Amino acid sequence: MNRIRKNNSFFILFLIIAISFFFIGISLNVQAEEISLEEALSWG
Numbered sequence: 001m002n003r004i005r006k007n008n009s010f011f012i013l014f015l016i017i018a019i020s021f022f023f024i025g026i027s028l029n030v031q032a033e034e035i036s037l038e039e040a041l042s043w044g
């Protein structure tokens with residue numbers, strides 16, 4: 001049980017970091033190139 005709980009917390013932490021990096025990348029793209037959110041999402 002402890003091993004499962006530990007892996008779960010690491011996975012959630014990784015997920016939060018990945019999502020925050022994704023949103024930081026979008027906001028930097030919008031600020032640098034002054035493009036709309038739809039274009040940033042279409043570029044991926």
